Amino acid sequence: MSRVLLKDVRPYGAGEPVDLLVEGGVIAEVGAGIDADADEIVHAGGAVALPGFVDLHTHLREPGREDAETIDTGSAAAALGGYTAVFAMANTDPVADNAVVVEHVWRRGQEVGLVDVHPVGAVTVGLAGEQLAELGTMARSAAQVRMFSDDGSCVHDPLIMRRALEYTRAFGGVVAQHAEEPRLTAGAQAHEGDNAARLGLAGWPAPAEEAIVARDCLLAGHTGGALHICHVSTAGTAEILRWWKSRGADGEPPSGTVSAEVTPHHLLLTDDRLDTYDPVNKVNPPLRTDADVRALRQALADGTVDCVATDHAPHAAQDKDCEWAAARPGMLGLQTALGIITLTMVRSGLLDWRGVARVMSERPARIAGLAEQGRPVAPGEPANLVLVDPDAEWTVRSAELASLGSNSPFEGMRLPGRVVATLLRGRLTAHEGKVRR
Numbered sequence: 001m002s003r004v005l006l007k008d009v010r011p012y013g014a015g016e017p018v019d020l021l022v023e024g025g026v027i028a029e030v031g032a033g034i035d036a037d038a039d040e041i042v043h044a045g046g047a048v049a050l051p052g053f054v055d056l057h058t059h060l061r062e063p064g065r066e067d068a069e070t071i072d073t074g075s076a077a078a079a080l081g082g083y084t085a086v087f088a089m090a091n092t093d094p095v096a097d098n099a100v101v102v103e104h105v106w107r108r109g110q111e112v113g114l115v116d117v118h119p120v121g122a123v124t125v126g127l128a129g130e131q132l133a134e135l136g137t138m139a140r141s142a143a144q145v146r147m148f149s150d151d152g153s154c155v156h157d158p159l160i161m162r163r164a165l166e167y168t169r170a171f172g173g174v175v176a177q178h179a180e181e182p183r184l185t186a187g188a189q190a191h192e193g194d195n196a197a198r199l200g201l202a203g204w205p206a207p208a209e210e211a212i213v214a215r216d217c218l219l220a221g222h223t224g225g226a227l228h229i230c231h232v233s234t235a236g237t238a239e240i241l242r243w244w245k246s247r248g249a250d251g252e253p254p255s256g257t258v259s260a261e262v263t264p265h266h267l268l269l270t271d272d273r274l275d276t277y278d279p280v281n282k283v284n285p286p287l288r289t290d291a292d293v294r295a296l297r298q299a300l301a302d303g304t305v306d307c308v309a310t311d312h313a314p315h316a317a318q319d320k321d322c323e324w325a326a327a328r329p330g331m332l333g334l335q336t337a338l339g340i341i342t343l344t345m346v347r348s349g350l351l352d353w354r355g356v357a358r359v360m361s362e363r364p365a366r367i368a369g370l371a372e373q374g375r376p377v378a379p380g381e382p383a384n385l386v387l388v389d390p391d392a393e394w395t396v397r398s399a400e401l402a403s404l405g406s407n408s409p410f411e412g413m414r415l416p417g418r419v420v421a422t423l424l425r426g427r428l429t430a431h432e433g434k435v436r437r
């Protein structure tokens with residue numbers, strides 16, 4: 001049985017450093033001065049120990065766009081970013097709308113073995129929004145799909161959304177909505193506001209997101225289904241979620257569950273970036289305003305928005321190094337998420353490390369129904385862990401990231417919070433910036 005000894009770690013960043021002995025994939029012992037034979041000893045220098053991060057929103061591009069990312073390279077980026085589980089979005093080619101594709105993604109993730117890759121199944125056939133995909137077949141497949149999303153496209157037909165929320169109840173599924181009313185965003189290139197107007201870019205108005213979020217909260221309540229809102233980007237959406245979570249007849253919480261995620265880029269960047277005209281800043285939903293950023297940080301801190309998800313969206317060079325209108329939307333996120341959250345939420349005092357564990361691991365694991373992730377850092381628990389040096393700063397160099405794409409909007413930024421090591425079921429998957437295969 002393999003043994004790893006982690007010397008000098010601080011669970012959740014609190015108290016004096018302790019040692020952590022990991023044996024057979026489980027945390028066997030936590031205490032001061034553990035002296036045990038181990039296959040490997042990691043000297044962590046007081047690093048914060050947290051449950052491994054769980055990303056509900058990752059684009060791995062395989063099958064179909066292996067020039068942008070593969071399950072192998074994306075898994076490496078995830079391990080280096082502190083993740084032990086990721087959910088691979090369905091907008092691949094072919095689309096993951098059937099058992100064959102989701103099983104392929106699941107198996108490939110297992111073969112690579114750096115992070116648990118859970119395929120997300122499409123809600124509708126071909127992401128076309130017209131006909132429900134075989135959700136039950138994907139749920140019963142070897143991949144045991146529980147998250148369903150047409151991400152990249154909105155399930156805009158309210159009747160299809162209703163049916164998806166009803167049907168997924170049968171097997172505890174969650175419908176993750178990319179909230180964008182397409183009639184309001186046709187041709188949109190950037191957040192509808194002063195910056196887009198000045199540059200002559202067609203606008204993506206905030207109500208296009210908010211209208212769908214409000215509608216779908218009502219549908220979740222009506223059907224009792226589980227709804228998850230992808231990449232919340234506006235202050236108005238946070239207000240709607242706050243209203244929804246606080247309402248309920250006679251003090252009872254509303255029927256159905258609604259959860260939501262926010263991306264690191266929407267917690268830091270604004271549409272002031274449009275001035276550069278650099279398509280690395282093009283993303284969907286678009287970068288919004290300072291007021292939105294402030295509202296999103298607050299909403300994440302107070303639990304209105306449940307968790308952080310990266311929307312890691314690698315693209316091949318030719319799809320980004322072109323004029324703005326032709327460029328694909330999306331940004332790298334897996335290896336910079338921790339740094340951005342440390343900068344925006346920890347350094348600002350909005351979250352402590354226990355809070356980071358909540359929004360980057362515990363809540364996403366619960367939303368997706370992962371029993372072995374997001375567990376306490378305590379004896380007897382699965383050793384899915386990340387060790388973080390909260391003081392170390394590093395400079396983002398896109399070319400050095402593990403992703404095949406290099407479309408990071410954080411290029412050249414100095415970020416606090418460095419991953420010292422990641423462990424998946426007790427095995428080191430990343431250590432000191434190197435992937436361990």
Ligand code: DOR
Pocket residue numbers: 059091151152153178282283284285311313314328329330331
């Ligand atoms: O910016 C984005 N890129 N937003 C999405 O919803 C899809 C994603 C992608 O697949 O590139």
